[in-house]
Amino acid sequence: xxxxxxxxxxxxxxxxxxxxxxxxxxxxxxxxxxxxxxxxxxxxxxxxxxxxxxxxxxxxxxxxxxxxxxxxxxxxxxxxxxxxxxxxxxxxxxxxxxxxxxxxxxxxxxxxxxxxxxxxxxxxxxxxxxxxxxxxxxxxxxxxxxxxxxxxxxxxxxxxxxxxxxxxxxxxxxxxxxxxxxxxxxxxxxxxxxxxxxxxxxxxxxxxxxxxxxxxxxxxxxxxxxxxxxxxxxxxxxxxxxxxxxxxxxxxxxxxxxxxxxxxxxxxxxxxxxxxxxxxxxxxxxxxxxxxxxxxxxxxxxxxxxxxxxxxxxxxxxxxxxxxxxxxxxxxxxxxxxxxxxxxxxxxxxxxxxxxxxxxxxxxxxxxxxxxxxxxxxxxxxxxxxxxxxxxxxxxxxxxxxxxxxxxxxxxxxxxxxxxxxxxxxxxxxxxxxxxxxxxxxxxxxxxxxxxxxxxxxxxxxxxxxxxxxxxxxxxxxxxxxxxxxxxxxxxxx
Amino acid sequence: xxxxxxxxxxxxxxxxxxxxxxxxxxxxxxxxxxxxxxxxxxxxxxxxxxxxxxxxxxxxxxxxxxxxxxxxxxxxxxxxxxxxxxxxxxxxxxxxxxxxxxxxxxxxxxxxxxxxxxxxxxxxxxxxxxxxxxxxxxxxxxxxxxxxxxxxxxxxxxxxxxxxxxxxxxxxxxxxxxxxxxxxxxxxxxxxxxxxxxxxxxxxxxxxxxxxxxxxxxxxxxxxxxxxxxxxxxxxxxxxxxxxxxxxxxxxxxxxxxxxxxxxxxxxxxxxxxxxxxxxxxxxxxxxxxxxxxxx
Ligand SMILES: Cc1cc2nc3c(=O)[nH]c(=O)nc-3n(C[C@H](O)[C@H](O)[C@H](O)COP(=O)(O)OP(=O)(O)OC[C@H]3O[C@@H](n4cnc5c(N)ncnc54)[C@H](O)[C@@H]3O)c2cc1C
Ligand SMILES: Cc1cc2nc3c(=O)[nH]c(=O)nc-3n(C[C@H](O)[C@H](O)[C@H](O)COP(=O)(O)OP(=O)(O)OC[C@H]3O[C@@H](n4cnc5c(N)ncnc54)[C@H](O)[C@@H]3O)c2cc1C
Ligand code: SF4
Ligand code: SF4
Ligand code: FES
Numbered sequence: 001x002x003x004x005x006x007x008x009x010x011x012x013x014x015x016x017x018x019x020x021x022x023x024x025x026x027x028x029x030x031x032x033x034x035x036x037x038x039x040x041x042x043x044x045x046x047x048x049x050x051x052x053x054x055x056x057x058x059x060x061x062x063x064x065x066x067x068x069x070x071x072x073x074x075x076x077x078x079x080x081x082x083x084x085x086x087x088x089x090x091x092x093x094x095x096x097x098x099x100x101x102x103x104x105x106x107x108x109x110x111x112x113x114x115x116x117x118x119x120x121x122x123x124x125x126x127x128x129x130x131x132x133x134x135x136x137x138x139x140x141x142x143x144x145x146x147x148x149x150x151x152x153x154x155x156x157x158x159x160x161x162x163x164x165x166x167x168x169x170x171x172x173x174x175x176x177x178x179x180x181x182x183x184x185x186x187x188x189x190x191x192x193x194x195x196x197x198x199x200x201x202x203x204x205x206x207x208x209x210x211x212x213x214x215x216x217x218x219x220x221x222x223x224x225x226x227x228x229x230x231x232x233x234x235x236x237x238x239x240x241x242x243x244x245x246x247x248x249x250x251x252x253x254x255x256x257x258x259x260x261x262x263x264x265x266x267x268x269x270x271x272x273x274x275x276x277x278x279x280x281x282x283x284x285x286x287x288x289x290x291x292x293x294x295x296x297x298x299x300x301x302x303x304x305x306x307x308x309x310x311x312x313x314x315x316x317x318x319x320x321x322x323x324x325x326x327x328x329x330x331x332x333x334x335x336x337x338x339x340x341x342x343x344x345x346x347x348x349x350x351x352x353x354x355x356x357x358x359x360x361x362x363x364x365x366x367x368x369x370x371x372x373x374x375x376x377x378x379x380x381x382x383x384x385x386x387x388x389x390x391x392x393x394x395x396x397x398x399x400x401x402x403x404x405x406x407x408x409x410x411x412x413x414x415x416x417x418x419x420x421x422x423x424x425x426x427x428x429x430x431x432x433x434x435x436x437x438x439x440x441x442x443x444x445x446x447x448x449x450x451x452x453x454x455x456x457x458x459x460x461x462x463x464x465x466x467x468x469x470x471x472x473x474x475x476x477x478x479x480x481x482x483x484x485x486x487x488x489x490x491x492x493x494x
Numbered sequence: 495x496x497x498x499x500x501x502x503x504x505x506x507x508x509x510x511x512x513x514x515x516x517x518x519x520x521x522x523x524x525x526x527x528x529x530x531x532x533x534x535x536x537x538x539x540x541x542x543x544x545x546x547x548x549x550x551x552x553x554x555x556x557x558x559x560x561x562x563x564x565x566x567x568x569x570x571x572x573x574x575x576x577x578x579x580x581x582x583x584x585x586x587x588x589x590x591x592x593x594x595x596x597x598x599x600x601x602x603x604x605x606x607x608x609x610x611x612x613x614x615x616x617x618x619x620x621x622x623x624x625x626x627x628x629x630x631x632x633x634x635x636x637x638x639x640x641x642x643x644x645x646x647x648x649x650x651x652x653x654x655x656x657x658x659x660x661x662x663x664x665x666x667x668x669x670x671x672x673x674x675x676x677x678x679x680x681x682x683x684x685x686x687x688x689x690x691x692x693x694x695x696x697x698x699x700x701x702x703x704x705x706x707x708x709x710x711x712x713x714x715x716x717x718x719x720x721x722x723x724x725x726x727x728x729x730x731x732x733x734x735x736x737x738x739x740x741x742x743x744x745x746x747x748x749x750x751x752x753x754x755x756x757x758x759x760x761x762x763x764x765x766x767x768x769x770x771x772x773x774x775x776x777x778x779x780x781x782x783x784x785x786x787x788x789x790x
Contacts, residue, residue, distance in 0.1 A: 202715045204535055204580040241582040243715055247518055269717035273729060280724050280748055282755040289718035297712070298537055306539040306564045307712075308756040382751040429716060431734065 004038035004054050011035060011059040018066060026069060030131070034140050035064040042362040046332045049216045049300055052359060053117070058098075061150040065093035067131050068142045075128035076144060081478045084108045086125060086144055093147055102151040109148075110185050111477060113156055113223045114210060116149030118322075119474050120353045139354060156226060163230040167194035172491050175200065175259040177244045177432065180208020181473045182464025183265035184227065185480030186487075187236050190263075193488045197236045198259075202243040205296060208267055209465075210473070212296040213288070215326050217333070218356075221295075245435035254459055261459045261487045264439075264447060265480060268426040268465035274318065278376030279422070283310060283384035287319070287327040287423035294330050312419030314338045316387050317365075318373055319423035320350035325357065327421045328365045339365045340415060344372045344392060344405055370394070370405055374412070376420055387415045426470045444469065452486035453479055461487060497578040500554055505636045508561040509604060510570050511546075517553030519545070519583045525611040526589030526706065526738055529555070530714040532580035533568040541565045542711045542733075544608030545584060546637075555583075558607030558636065585714045586737045589704075593620045595678040598670050599645070600626045600663050600692055602684020606637040608706060609683045613644050616681075622646050624677070626666050628688070632657035663688060664695045671699040679704070682741065686753065690746035697742055705741035707732045710753060723749045 002010075014032070018024060038054040039045070045052050056064065068090040076086040084105055092101035105112045119125070125144045126132060132141030155161045172195045176183045179201040191197045205211050207224045232238060244250050244266075253259045271286035273279050290309075294300055297307035315331040317324050320343035328339045341360065343350065346369050350357055361367065368389070375388040390412050392405035428445040440448045440456040446469055447462040449455055455462050463479030465471055500513040519529060523545050532538040547556035561567045572578065589612050597616050601609040606627050616623050625645040629635045630653045641648050649666045650658025659666065663684075670677055680703040682692035689705040696703045709721040709732045716734035723730055726743035730736065 202582065203713065204532055204540070204582075241580050243582065243585070246585055247522060247583065249522075269713075269715070271717070271719045273719065275729075280722060280729060280745075280752065282752055286719040289712060289720040292712055292718055297539070301537070304537040306534070306537060310755065381754075382748055431715060 001039070001041055002036075004057065007036065007038050008057040008059055011057065011063050015059045015063050018063070024066060029067055029069055030134055032063055032067045034067065034135075034143060035060045035146075037143070037146055039359075042359075042364070045217065046329075046363050049333055051220050052217050055153055056146055056150045061093055061098075061147055062096065064143050065090045065147055068094065069130050071130045075130060076125045076142070079127045079129075080108075080125040081472075081474045082108045082481070084125075084148075089151070090142060090144070090147060093151060098151050098154055101147075102155045105148060105151065109474070109477065110188055111181060111227055111473070112148050112152035113227070114181070114219060115474050115477075116145045116147075116152055117219050118214060118353075118472075119145050120472060121145040122354050124474070156223070161226075161230070163233045164188060164192055166191055166234050169196065170194045170491065172196065173198065173257075173259045174487060174491075175244075175253045175257075175262045176265065177250070177262065178202075178208060178265040178267055178464075178466075179206035179228070179238065180265055180267050180464060180476060181210060182267075182476035182480040182483075183208070183263065184231060185477040186263045186265065186461075186463065186484045187231060187480075188234065189481055189484030190487055191231075191234050191236050193491070195260075195488075195491060199231075199236055199238045200242040200244050200247075201238065201240045203296065204240050206238050206240060208265075212292045213323070213326070215291065215295055215330055217329065218326065243431065245431045250432060250436045250457075250460070251438070260491060261461065263480070263483055263487065264432055264455070264460065264462040264466055265464045265476070266429050266432055266466045268470040269429045270427040270445075271422070272425045272427055273422055274373060274424065276373060276375055278378055278384075281376055281378040281382045281384050283312065283378075283418055284376055284420045284422065285310070287317075287323045287421050288426065290327050290421050291323075291330060294334065300334060309334060310419055312336055312417075314340075314417040315419045315421060316340045316342055316373070316415055316417040317421045317423055318342050319425070320345065320347075320352060321423065321425070322352045322356055323425075324421075324423035325352045325360045325365075327423050328360055329356075329363060331419070331421065332363055332365065336419075340368050340417065341365050342368045342371050342373060342387075342389060342415075344370065346370060346394070368415075373420070377414065384418055384420055387417050387420055389413055389415055426465075428466050428469065432466075453483035454486060459490070497581040499572055499574050499576050499578065500552075502572070502574050505558065506634050508570075509558065509634070509636055510561070511556060511558045511607075511636075512569075512572075513549075513554045513556050514578060514581065515553060516555050516581055516583075519581070520548040520550050520553050520555050523548050523555065523584035524588030525591060525615040526608075527584035527586050528608075528714075528737065529557070529581055529583030530585060530711065531569070531578050531582070533565055533572070533578065535579045538568075538579075539565045540580075540712055540714070542585070542708070542714060544706075546607040546610055548611075558604065560604045582714065585733060587735070589615065589681075589738055591615045591619050596622045596624070597679045597681065598624045598626065598667065598677045600628070600667055600680065600682040600684065600688075601637070601641075602628045602663060602682075602688035603630070603634060604636065605682075605684030605688070605706075606635075606641065609681070610637050610640055610644070612681060612683075613641060617644055617646075624649070624670060626651065626663050626670075627658075628652070628663035628684070630654065662691075664691050667692060667695050671696055671701055676701050678702075681705075686746055686750045689741060689744075690750075693741035693744070693746070703741040704738050705744060706737045707739060707744070707749065708737070709749060710756065723752075 089104040126141035129141030394403040395406035438457040461483040464476035721732040724745035
């Protein structure tokens, strides 16, 4: 793999040629190769916890932006859940107006540093991009997320990023439960209108999954902390170590503590298990526990951290989403010699971002596809000694045209592992619903809301994973935004 | 400043009692609930401790803890006036308190502390309460005075016979269960082995037995599943479904093995801490000497 410097040199060279032309034709644009993301090499990065992707250089960003064809119908924009004006901001980068680019993005998205890194772009903005269509591969679309990250990082690193202006105080108070992306977006939009906002977070550090779930090597925590500093600079009060429903009933916020409205962004934090024998053995973890120990509790830093982490040699991770990839790659960085990813379907069905799947493979994670765990084996101390698995094959296509995996009889085998991490998804956190009967939830425990994200309890709104089920950062942000608009309307009217 | 330590008392060699300013926890807490605290916001471990008592008027809660590892030791080094950086609570489901008649409450070692608010609540609900307290030796007995003030009768056992009966708690428990009619309920809180054997003792008599489990925890809000135990063949999360469960259904053997999962890593943390502690003590002594010299 080429180094960032080599890539930059090539980009400068090509950029020079293109800038020398009077006007770029569509053919010129189509002939620019997609700029790859400079990254730490696989061998290097599994020995550290620093970010894998290093970010574009100015020349690379500009070249990549020049690939955009400025399609009048903007198919990319319809793929972005918050409808960022993509052609507009990409054009600004192509023309060397980076500051304009970030301003355009920020009209719609509050956390471009985060979304540029973690959005499943190939399923969203890049999915219908014309450049990708021409190349016959959505991965070859204009690298919208990388460009978004580039300008967002530029602004952040320059220290020029200023928190949005806040209107004069209205004296009204709004409470926010949780501090993940849905809550952060909500808080900013409500605070802008001059309302007092208090954010309550159960953990000792705010940020939600961005802090405790997504690892440093994908999303540096300093970025999340910077966004939260901006929130504080706007005057949002963040109260950590405070669980709504236990430290204070939700109802008391409205009835006793003087809050006019409450937003619930409590996330999808209830890990699913497989319900197979041996699942409570020593060495079996939910991905949430494993990642929380590693990220939030900094267990990887054995010189400083008090929270221990299980140092396994051979690890099996069950699942195929982002959470599974994060757990597998974290295990490698914590010194595992072998990591298996056990997934019941094929790679095409994996819900993880393609980039994470690729990175995991490059780092040496072994994919056991069309296989699944049926039993975890342990010794007399209940310590994991292995995992019994079965194999599947693809059956006849069903009504949806998908070929479902069918069990191969007699295919049982034992995988030699000393640790199992279960990453088969999260259900919604039941605490608020259990302590607030006024709020309606569906049978999976998701809070039911109307088109303005209003719950069944007056003045109470909800959004993000607690409403959508385990979803994405950008969708959570979109929900926070919609709820904020409704709350602002409610408070203006009252 | 929040979470300020108002008082600190050494109850025995390695058991401490602290009163901490935490008005909202004091207001919301019910018997049986706990807090999660952290002594170092950046690198510290999150540990659960039961709320042994609370004073809503003063806005304080009482914690009683035994120094067993890195975090409890760091906590013991805190002084009156210091703050606990992170204190979250109250967590867990409150004890189900109702008038059932005669209740036997068994507390092993430090388990007497979490038992105390339950005894008080049971009494307030009109029950007749017998308390059995056990400890290795007289020195390690805690909350005897408080229990005597609240319960109808108190039986003390020590392993070495240095005080009260020379017996393990299951001996008087068995006698109490043999009475006709047997007690209506037993509540046992203490080390997992003790709770396990209390449950084995009451099982033949069919006396409903509640235990309060003290698994390893991280978040305490149901997010990680680290605290899970098998109860009646089902997986339960101690932090949100408990900490109290029907003791006759708990798989204690698996729970005890799970609690040992980190032993080798924790010893390392504790050793690191022990080295560090010496330095802290040295510093404390030095500053004290300086102060004395200044006063002279
Ligand atoms: C390991 C992992 C990797 C992921 N990778 C990606 C990715 O690459 N791309 C992507 O788009 N999405 C990814 N996701 C999903 C994404 O992180 C979530 O969809 C998003 O964070 C949801 O945001 P939220 O605001 O709804 O809640 P969360 O981020 O879940 O935050 C909820 C917060 O509320 C707090 N809370 C809960 N209950 C209470 C209470 N009662 N009182 C006070 N506080 C409370 C919690 O402690 C938590 O901090 C990933 C998720 C995980 C777990
Ligand atoms: C709901 C709940 C309530 C609790 N209430 C109290 C209380 O009121 N007072 C009190 O002193 N303790 C209580 N505990 C136990 C307390 O949380 C542990 O003693 C504490 O986590 C130890 O932390 P440490 O860092 O000092 O020791 P660590 O370094 O974590 O552990 C040191 C040694 O103790 C063992 N150990 C670890 N966790 C526990 C545990 N939970 N119980 C017993 N041994 C353990 C380890 O195997 C290790 O050998 C409670 C636990 C729970 C789950
Ligand atoms: S926010 Fe996400 S989906 Fe929208 S343009 Fe940016 S990377 Fe694409
Ligand atoms: S679809 Fe692709 S090429 Fe067309 S405007 Fe959007 S980003 Fe540019
Ligand atoms: S401590 Fe994490 S779920 Fe109970």
